[in-house]
Amino acid sequence: MGSRAVTASDVKIQVDKVYKIFGNRADDAMAALQAGAAKAEVLHKTGCIVGLKRIDFSIRRGETFVIMGLSGSGKSTLIRHFNRLIEPTSGRILVDGCNIMDMNAKELLAFRRTGISMVFQRFGLLPHQTVLENTICGPILQGVDQREARARGMEQLELVGLKGFENRFPRQLSGGMQQRVGLARALTTQADVLLMDEAFSALDPLIKSDMQEQLKDIQARLKKTIIFITHDLDEALHLGDRIAILKDGELRQVGTGEEILFRPADDYVERFVRKVDLSRALYTHDAFAKVPVLTQAQATGDRTTALLRQHPAVIVVHGAKLRVLTSAEPDRANCAASIDATATLGQSFPLLADQEAIVVMDSGAPVGILTREMAFKALSRSHGAANKLSPASLLPSPVA
Known part of the structure; x- marks a missing residue:
């Protein structure tokens, strides 16, 4: 999910155009920076080290x-x-506006x-x-x-x-x-x-x-x-x-x-x-499928059969147990482990190693399922997106 817009009431800390110059000629170094000089050039001209250059962001x-x-x-x-x-x-650093x-x-x-x-x-x-x-x-x-x-x-x-x-x-x-x-x-x-x-x-x-x-x-x-x-x-x-x-x-x-x-x-x-x-960068909510959730009393044969024609699975809540009916096996409900929607996809792997599908929870309530296929597809889509960033991303290159 992308970043939402930050409102003034959200902001706890505001970092506003912060510079830090180490050395005795900080004024000359600042002038050189503002004229477009790079860090190495500032060091050569003034003997000063640029620690920070125009740092600007807010923290919620x-x-x-x-x-x-x-x-x-x-x-x-x-x-x-x-x-x-x-x-x-x-520059300035404001905490709660101060x-x-x-x-x-x-x-x-x-x-x-x-x-x-x-x-x-x-x-x-x-x-x-x-x-x-x-x-x-x-x-x-x-x-x-x-x-x-x-x-x-x-x-x-x-x-x-x-x-x-x-x-x-x-x-x-x-x-x-x-x-x-x-x-x-x-x-x-x-x-x-x-x-x-x-x-x-x-x-x-x-x-x-x-x-x-x-x-x-x-x-x-x-x-x-x-x-x-x-x-x-x-x-x-x-x-x-x-x-x-x-x-x-x-x-x-x-x-x-x-x-x-x-x-x-x-x-x-x-x-x-x-x-x-x-x-570790993708989350369960990026990959799971929402499916109907029924109580044991609601999970009649006719109702689950009708729902499975439209959905890959149905979750049945029976006390503290979560059971999953799938379209592949509509007559057999499998007890399923659960994972929070905010968990990383990697955290689901140990559970998916033992079960084909696990239940996804949001605020303590079941909302859908995550299968091995769904997890693999999410990783595949993301891997493709990462590799399409530029041809250079396919070549080894040291981090500068």
Whole structure:
């Protein structure tokens, strides 16, 4: 599905023409940039490094917005602008309509304590403090009393699956568990905005996958505005509602995973997405078929026979069980597994390995079926669309 138009009430954060120049001749570098000079030319003429060049986008309230790019693209520089750990050379960043560049030292401190939290790549835990003490350091700095802070901390530790570990020390935890403490610590501040700078990149693949799923589950419940930095496109597609791709400090494209994958803005983005796993970019709602849903009492022989003349299947709800009648086998209802319409197509594969058809759920109610053939056709259509982007997409080419 494509991006919908963003209204003013949707916007949580607005990044407005942000530049960042590193060096002593920032004014000369800005003048050169605005005259059309490239990053390398600016470095040669002024000795300044262009960190960011005219970054312009908005982030919706409650979305997971992923910023990605290769090393040196400017993504980590950009995320540090949202809490002013790095000051821009030019431009504005508005949070809830307030320009954080106008905040004085006291206002900025309050914003960092209550409005925005950060999860670090290397955990950043204090080794001499327990898991709970690490988790509640934010509320304590906010002036929250110990009892409430501990209650908040225990609530978040339970949310990230660490109940029972509150009295352990970081050295007694695995890397994945330490990262969960970092996430709980950020959530305990109750800030609306969560910054995550390559938060899972130091983890082993299986632990990384577990953390991604946990973050998605937490986000489904809490609806934070999350800004997530990664260089991993599969991770970006899996986590992001929208994705921004940077190269050499410039914004190349902002869009949904589907838009970036199948409608890349330029050759760089096209090369960037060429080898992506399509099953992680497509969703069940892109492939399934709506079919009639009946209760056990409604599923009489005459009625199901009539419906199967018009539809590939009929779903019969019998208590907690979901059964599927197909036109191929109208007299035999098969108990079926279910999957949410927002799940990726890849998540359906283990279920389809054991069953020809599974039930697709929307807001907890059955709405249709997904078969192996439907999944394969969706992948085939998307693979064809990706390969038709340009003849160059068929040739190996290194990412610049």
